[in-house]
Amino acid sequence: MKSVSFAAVVFCVLAQQIRSSEILVIFPTTAQSHYRVVRPLIHGLLDRGHRVLAITNFPDTAVRANLSHIDISGLKPHSKFTTGRLGLAKMMSHITGNANAYATVLGHPPVVELLRSGRKFDLVIAEFFTSTPIFAPIAAVVDAPIVGFCPMIQFPWINDLMGMDTVASYMPTLISDSGDRMSFVQRVGNAVKSAIINVGFNRLNSRAIRDVVERHYDGLRTESAVEAMANLTMIMTNNYRSVFLPYPSLPGIVEVGGIHVVDEKPVSQDLNDFINDADHGVILFSLGSVVSESSMGTDKLYNILDAFSRLKQRVIMKFDDEKHKKEIPTNVKVVKWFPQRDLLAHPKVLLFITHAGIMSVIETIHCGKPIVAIPMFGDQIVNTHLLVEKQVAVTIKYAHLKSDQLFDAINEALTEKYLYRNLI
Numbered sequence: 393m394k395s396v397s398f399a400a401v402v403f404c405v406l407a408q409q410i411r412s413s414e415i416l417v418i419f420p421t422t423a424q425s426h427y428r429v430v431r432p433l434i435h436g437l438l439d440r441g442h443r444v445l446a447i448t449n450f451p452d453t454a455v456r457a458n459l460s461h462i463d464i465s466g467l468k469p470h471s472k473f474t475t476g477r478l479g480l481a482k483m484m485s486h487i488t489g490n491a492n493a494y495a496t497v498l499g500h501p502p503v504v505e506l507l508r509s510g511r512k513f514d515l516v517i518a519e520f521f522t523s524t525p526i527f528a529p530i531a532a533v534v535d536a537p538i539v540g541f542c543p544m545i546q547f548p549w550i551n552d553l554m555g556m557d558t559v560a561s562y563m564p565t566l567i568s569d570s571g572d573r574m575s576f577v578q579r580v581g582n583a584v585k586s587a588i589i590n591v592g593f594n595r596l597n598s599r600a601i602r603d604v605v606e607r608h609y610d611g612l613r614t615e616s617a618v619e620a621m622a623n624l625t626m627i628m629t630n631n632y633r634s635v636f637l638p639y640p641s642l643p644g645i646v647e648v649g650g651i652h653v654v655d656e657k658p659v660s661q662d663l664n665d666f667i668n669d670a671d672h673g674v675i676l677f678s679l680g681s682v683v684s685e686s687s688m689g690t691d692k693l694y695n696i697l698d699a700f701s702r703l704k705q706r707v708i709m710k711f712d713d714e715k716h717k718k719e720i721p722t723n724v725k726v727v728k729w730f731p732q733r734d735l736l737a738h739p740k741v742l743l744f745i746t747h748a749g750i751m752s753v754i755e756t757i758h759c760g761k762p763i764v765a766i767p768m769f770g771d772q773i774v775n776t777h778l779l780v781e782k783q784v785a786v787t788i789k790y791a792h793l794k795s796d797q798l799f800d801a802i803n804e805a806l807t808e809k810y811l812y813r814n815l816i
Contacts, residue, residue, distance in 0.1 A: 412458070413514035416534060417446040418527045419541075420464060420497050424450055424681040425751045426519060426543040429630060429652040433517075433541070434459070445513075447503065462502045491600035494526040498608040507533050507608070517541055520550070520627055522593070525601045525620035529609045532623065540627040544750055544771045545636050545649075548589045550627055552618055554644045560586050563639065568774045571781045572637055594618050630750050635757060636778055652751060653758050656737035663708065663735070666725050670706040673742040675802065676735055678710035680749045683768055686713040692793055693719075699798040700724050705742065705806075708735065736761055743805050745798075748772040748787075753779065762811040764801050766790050783814045 520540030531538035560583035632649030763785035779785035
């Protein structure tokens with residue numbers, strides 16, 4: 393009898409330990425790379441038996457019994473950036489304008505039904521981005537703790553939320569063009585940029601966020617953008633201190649940089665043939681999933697194509713502009729999308745010309761390939777500075793991009809041995 397009782401107790405304990413959880417994932421932006429970085433985490437949770445409901449623009453094509461979606465791809469919560477200059481003022485306007493754009497997601501019938509259903513979850517995982525103040529209050533509605541997932545190295549208001557000071561003298565802000573070793577002038581500039589971003593986000597944005605929260609969450613009120621996110625219990629960041637900066641940290645800030653890097657898969661036959669037939673190797677070119685290449689001016693495009701036409705290497709170019717396909721050189725293959733991680737792992741791929749988005753940077757370093765960085769906006773600027781500082785990349789300013797400059801940068805990245813040494 394005692395053995396039966398003991399077995400019953402053990403069974404009850406084990407049953408409690410293996411109980412699957414209900415998890416709500418909210419990744420509302422149209423940047424596919426942002427969702428791609430959290431996807432391995434989602435599938436890791438699914439593999440462990442948890443049930444996941446994802447609100448996303450990119451429903452998973454893999455059918456899993458414990459995975460469901462609310463597809464918001466028809467809403468376009470925010471649009472792609474163009475390649476025009478995105479200064480600080482325009483960036484702040486974009487951030488403060490996001491509140492009403494993201495409110496369309498809260499008005500989407502399946503989301504409205506979820507909020508009114510009384511359904512409870514054990515955990516909410518939300519993209520930590522400009523959308524977070526709009527969606528963090530969902531955690532109170534579904535009665536669950538909430539964890540933020542930041543797709544970048546760092547974000548300006550992470551420290552405020554987690555109770556840590558931001559020291560402008562050695563902690564570069566999101567759009568800084570310097571690393572952690574700054575001159576006095578750079579420190580002043582970094583402090584000013586940090587103040588503008590925080591004021592713009594938390595002050596200028598607060599009224600719009602307050603209106604959205606009161607309109608869509610019955611009985612909830614918030615006075616500021618930061619207050620709307622005060623329920624976050626932990627924030628995961630796409631940082632890894634040995635590669636980027638050794639930021640001061642707290643237990644509530646967890647680095648998960650590289651989580652999206654999975655084993656490479658074979659590429660399609662046409663890409664494989666194009667690469668294998670390249671006697672001098674292949675170069676990749678992509679400005680990422682957020683920027684629309686069709687917004688690139690004709691002069692910029694012709695400068696890029698002219699530089700490529702003078703190379704002995706072949707080029708695989710991510711490009712969405714149908715109008716200029718006739719001008720593409722014979723050594724260039726244009727595609728609207730390519731499997732970046734898989735191509736970077738190919739031994740014949742020599743170099744990546746990239747906007748220096750953090751996912752691209754991590755994948756390229758993981759595969760040991762040098763970089764030509766052409767940063768466009770946001771964290772790409774500080775990412776590029778860190779890459780150049782660590783001597784694994786050369787860089788070109790997009791505003792000054794010319795054919796000769798790009799051609800020289802490519803050859804420097806291909807021939808300078810110090811770049812390869814520092815990648816090992």
